[in-house]
Amino acid sequence: MPTEGTSWLQDDEEASRTDARLRQSVRRSIWKMLLWRILPVVGVFVLLGLAIIEVIKRYLPSSGTVQLPAFVLLVTVVILCPLIILSARKVLALVVNLEMAHLELLVVLSKAIAQRDNATEEHNLRVAIMAVHLAIAVGLDRRLIPGLFIGALLHDVGKIGISDTLLLKPGKLMPEERQEMERHVVHGNAILADATLPGGARRVVQYHHERFDGNGYPEGRKGAEIPPEARLFAIVDTFDALTSNRPYRQPLALEEALDTMEFERGTHFDPDYLEAFKTIAQALYNRVVRVAPEHLMKQALELVKKYYTDSSMKSIVLRKLIK
Numbered sequence: 001m002p003t004e005g006t007s008w009l010q011d012d013e014e015a016s017r018t019d020a021r022l023r024q025s026v027r028r029s030i031w032k033m034l035l036w037r038i039l040p041v042v043g044v045f046v047l048l049g050l051a052i053i054e055v056i057k058r059y060l061p062s063s064g065t066v067q068l069p070a071f072v073l074l075v076t077v078v079i080l081c082p083l084i085i086l087s088a089r090k091v092l093a094l095v096v097n098l099e100m101a102h103l104e105l106l107v108v109l110s111k112a113i114a115q116r117d118n119a120t121e122e123h124n125l126r127v128a129i130m131a132v133h134l135a136i137a138v139g140l141d142r143r144l145i146p147g148l149f150i151g152a153l154l155h156d157v158g159k160i161g162i163s164d165t166l167l168l169k170p171g172k173l174m175p176e177e178r179q180e181m182e183r184h185v186v187h188g189n190a191i192l193a194d195a196t197l198p199g200g201a202r203r204v205v206q207y208h209h210e211r212f213d214g215n216g217y218p219e220g221r222k223g224a225e226i227p228p229e230a231r232l233f234a235i236v237d238t239f240d241a242l243t244s245n246r247p248y249r250q251p252l253a254l255e256e257a258l259d260t261m262e263f264e265r266g267t268h269f270d271p272d273y274l275e276a277f278k279t280i281a282q283a284l285y286n287r288v289v290r291v292a293p294e295h296l297m298k299q300a301l302e303l304v305k306k307y308y309t310d311s312s313m314k315s316i317v318l319r320k321l322i323k
């Protein structure tokens with residue numbers, strides 16, 4: 001049986017095919033880099049090994065019984081092995097640091113977005129963590145999880161393109177103002193268009209205001225036409241908004257928030273995903289909504305360690321490594 005959301009991977013695969021030439025050139029560059037760095041070192045050590053043998057033969061004639069090629073191999077291997085292990089550890093540390101720096105940069109960007117928009121800095125981190133937990137609960141294909149996580153962090157990045165007057169306007173928006181505000185998903189998609197991110201990240205940004213009944217925006221997609229990442233995200237985004245403090249109201253308690261969301265089952269929210277969410281809502285409320293901000297980053301890093309083994313993320317890290 002196909003895993004939830006697997007069909008959406010076809011879009012990503014299409015995108016990766018068009019990207020194949022770039023990937024090939026990345027691979028070539030890495031090999032070139034390795035050959036240029038390793039071959040001269042190997043050459044130097046082989047010459048050094050040969051020189052050592054010559055010295056031994058000249059000054060210790062009794063060692064003439066030693067098989068020359070075997071001895072050269074032994075000397076070079078003994079010298080090279082620790083060097084290769086040290087280099088590999090350095091490269092690995094560099095890759096891990098880059099991956100962490102990449103995530104931290106995304107978190108910084110998401111905090112910057114939140115600063116412009118009355119939302120708390122932690123909102124983006126909380127919805128990213130909850131989206132991943134909900135994805136696991138509904139059995140979403142785990143290859144889609146890194147994209148979902150990044151998309152959740154950056155879902156409102158397009159608000160950068162909305163004026164402060166409109167973004168911070170108190171009270172209700174006029175119809176034309178609402179239309180302009182809704183364009184944040186289009187701005188967000190344009191901002192991320194050239195970024196090397198998993199496809200799911202853009203799907204969250206572009207479709208997180210679609211509604212299950214087709215009355216959302218920007219395209220009015222309905223039901224399964226809405227990417228699963230965006231359907232999942234809509235649930236956790238609303239839950240976090242309801243259970244968070246807002247200038248105009250107190251946070252709702254868990255039961256009140258779930259009752260409010262129940263009214264929108266099948267209209268705003270995917271009924272199956274909402275059902276799955278209700279089974280984990282209490283745990284998320286205790287572990288994500290009601291915890292101090294420092295615990296959120298720790299939880300986010302744990303999720304990254306677990307799910308960022310996906311090949312597209314590896315390719316991002318490699319691209320950054322050779323730039």
Ligand SMILES: [Fe+2]
Nearest residue numbers: 155156208209
């Ligand atoms: Fe939004």
